Amino acid sequence: MGKGGQDEGKRRSGSAASDPDPAAPVFPAWARTPSECLAELGVSADRGLSSEEAAARLQRYGPNELERHAPPSVWKLVLEQFDDTLVRILLLAAVVSFVLALYDGAEGGEVGVTAFVEPLVIFLILIVNAVVGVWQESNAEKALEALKEIQSEHATVKRHGRWSHGLPARDLVPGDIVELRVGDKVPADMRVLQLISSTLRVEQGSLTGETASVNKTSHKIELEDTDIQGKECMVFAGTTVVNGSAVCVVTGTGMATEIGKIHAQIQEASQEEDDTPLKKKLNEFGEALTAIIGVICALVWLINLKYFLSWEYVDGWPRNFKFSFEKCTYYFEIAVALAVAAIPEGLPAVITTCLALGTRKMAQKNALVRKLPSVETLGCTTVICSDKTGTLTTNQMSAVKLVAIGRWPDTLRSFKVDGTTYDPTDGKIHDWPSLSMDENLQMIAKIAAVCNDASIAHAEHQYVATGMPTEAALKLWSRFWLRKWGFLVAILHLWIHLIC
8 A cells, every 4th residue: 555645446425326426636746835736626724624525525426435335244254154064964864864863753753852963963063053153253353443443533613714622534625625633533534735833743553564653754755656664744634643733734535545445455356266175175084984984885875785785687787676775774774874983973063163263362362363264374474574663563652760869979770660551550669659759759750750752541451652662651751750759640730731
């Protein structure tokens, strides 16, 4: 997804998808000056769009949201669990065993619970196998839908020359003038018009995988054909402002954004899923097993042919054929029993259980597994190529040591800090003075708390940070200090509020 912004994806109007308007703005905004971008979009930075213009463009380009695809039905997921050669063999064996048990009862034979044990056990294994597979894929689909929350819900937009706070992000259209501040999620792809602060930094790891935030500017880029990292005057939907503030103009919404193109590619790739190595091996094993079992059962049945089919030779020709349907059925049951005994009924259940356990362990590490066999595919991986280790980090920082001037100018003190998450209760400061703290330590803690744009909040059973990771780490360390000095918490919070 390195080169984007030049293709206009499909737009949606209301709940129905429609083809994009051929007059939609398609131009490399990053290679144009702010005034050229405003002229191309037909908008003034001082007044913004009027309500009538915004409504017309909303009707023309569609709402600023990603396309929603209907999830697969439960019945489709269930049928997909039986799309396996070995499973189909087990299903056929169970059906045949069940029919033969009923036939014995209809013929007046003794039919007890034991006659149905084997087919019922096979049915139970298949049902459990299907339930586990459907449950896993349903949870994965829900998690994928939850990923759409990466889009912003509200934006500060200029309409009729006035700033409108809290406008639904889905109502943004190309040409809207938007103000971004620290902590905001970028609601659409936009061209930076003017920096309000001295710097603007955006965390766009959701698009590039890079953990380091990127500096943004309002100056145009000379190259029209460049990647996302090179578009320093553009901010993209789904990214987060970690420092500074700016005024921008919307250039792309909905599926025409970079995150929208990623969404479209993922949806396209999901329709072309190849069998995993495990599934290919199981299908090959099932086909080979079917052929071998079929030949053996046929041989067993033919060997006992003389017991249910007999004849006499008259003038060298077989005559007076005698056929016993009861004995034929009996030896057919023996052949079927041999086939069922040769089929590893527990294999699908064992495989599903092992894959489900692997999926559970990966889920504990925040890894999303859509289909169970994918776990085995990852296990077959021998080499993972990565451009740098920073791409594989969690983009979280934590303070590990505090170094301060000692009681004398030529001495230093160091304090070890524990904790690797943003949870204030997960960590402590070793050897911290609990009764008295000199002015030097107090000043360090005040600077870390006050001169800081980051914030830490609790959301969905975990703590998340907004802002630069370094400032978030210092904010967390200041909270450790506040816990040590509980009687000063209220005073310091009031002081921070008055200053900010």
